[in-house]
Amino acid sequence: MTDFQGLKALVTGGASGIGRATAELLAARGAQVAVLDLDPSSVDKPLLGFRADVTDDTSVREAVAAAVAELGGLDVLVNNAGIGAQGTVEDNDDAEWQRVFDVNLFGMVRTARAALPHLRESRHAAIVNTCSIAATAGLPQRALYSATKGAVYSLTLAMAADHIREGIRVNCVNPGTADTPWIGRLLAKAPDPAAERAALEARQPTGRLVSADEVAGAIAYLASPLSGATTGTSLAVDGGMQGLRLRPVGR
């Protein structure tokens, strides 16, 4: 498919996992793609790498301006950079709540603010936010992380309303547990990594983790000019975890 031919895209957190798979897929489908990341050192041609910390407004503005200058415009923003947090509402102090919100929610706000003037110039403008099943299902030990993603979901709807008359579509993807370096780090910290992986796989009706490529495919679908009538939606990419209620095998 070449539906992104001639379009310019920016992917935050694009040096790893879901963001990396998305940047590569958009490029394969014809886009010129810039990656904004804390550490873009692994980003190779044809992707363009820009160093920025989404918690720092100046850093975001400078990187977005540099990326847009090099790309020659901007049509697609994928707001994907994010970090995890574990525990109940009691387990993290104020500083940790602020740190995780600063990346997962305010980071998207900063990048969108910097990108919007450029997106208004596009005839096919789209923003896709990486949300999570944690926004729509109660998961244990994820109070802080879930709160950030619930906010991302609401922000997606509000932005879709605010910018629809400017021709800018805004949607989000809600991945289930996806097999990325992030989950690799999480498993490495578990007392029994194999048992933890098996528990995460069993939680999904498909019996396996989601792949980064599968999430990238959904992001590309929402970002594509072919989806011009789709805005203000969330697309679950979760192996059926949100919507299905299976009976135990054999019953």
Ligand SMILES: NC(=O)c1ccc[n+]([C@@H]2O[C@H](COP(=O)([O-])OP(=O)(O)OC[C@H]3O[C@@H](n4cnc5c(N)ncnc54)[C@H](O)[C@@H]3O)[C@@H](O)[C@H]2O)c1
């Ligand atoms: N992996 C999952 O199971 C899963 C499930 C649902 C949602 N998500 C979401 O998907 C997104 C990507 O996750 P992933 O699993 O690919 O993670 P990952 O850790 O593999 O990649 C995240 C990338 O974001 C970058 N990043 C982190 N903080 C940043 C900052 N302050 N400024 C700039 N870049 C920063 C990292 O350097 C990294 O390259 C996140 O928003 C996450 O919440 C992941």
